Amino acid sequence: MICSLLTAVSIFAGVCSDAVPQALAGKPPSFSVELARTMINKHRAGHGLAPLAIDRRLMAAAKAHSADLSRRGSITHRGSDGSYPKDRARRFGYTPRLASENVAAGYHNTGDVIKGWKGSRGHNENLLRRGAKHMGMALVYNPKVGKQTYWTLVIGVPR
Numbered sequence: 001m002i003c004s005l006l007t008a009v010s011i012f013a014g015v016c017s018d019a020v021p022q023a024l025a026g027k028p029p030s031f032s033v034e035l036a037r038t039m040i041n042k043h044r045a046g047h048g049l050a051p052l053a054i055d056r057r058l059m060a061a062a063k064a065h066s067a068d069l070s071r072r073g074s075i076t077h078r079g080s081d082g083s084y085p086k087d088r089a090r091r092f093g094y095t096p097r098l099a100s101e102n103v104a105a106g107y108h109n110t111g112d113v114i115k116g117w118k119g120s121r122g123h124n125e126n127l128l129r130r131g132a133k134h135m136g137m138a139l140v141y142n143p144k145v146g147k148q149t150y151w152t153l154v155i156g157v158p159r
Helices: 002-009 033-045 056-072 085-091 110-118 121-127
Strands: 096-105 134-141 149-158
Touching: 033 110, 033 121, 033 134, 056 085, 056 096, 056 134, 056 149, 085 096, 085 149, 096 110, 096 121, 110 121, 121 149
Parallel strands: none
Antiparallel strands: 096 149, 134 149
């Protein structure tokens, strides 16, 4: 399965979750980057870590990757142009020492996708990345493709 392959290849880029995504309930999904930041920062605080600030450049990188995933109807950390999270962060003007990425599909709201990532070892490692200062997150909803919702979270450790 692709998740197994990505786990071996992308330990610092995030890994696929074994969590089962929630099926859409016939209405558009809900997304709030503020709720995501609040949930992530509460989780980080519980582990003695500094909070993350929302960064517009990482938001743009996340949005571009979610759009790419939606166009392809698949989940991967490798962009259709061969890029990886660090490449995409740079493309949007962020200079990372490290860019971690979580991706997901099929979740219907912000709370459920964050909960899913917290329950996945690799994703949770990214949420708890030491030295991280910034985050950007996006959802692209495409009711005509695959899992319909394509989520990307980019967590940046700046230079």
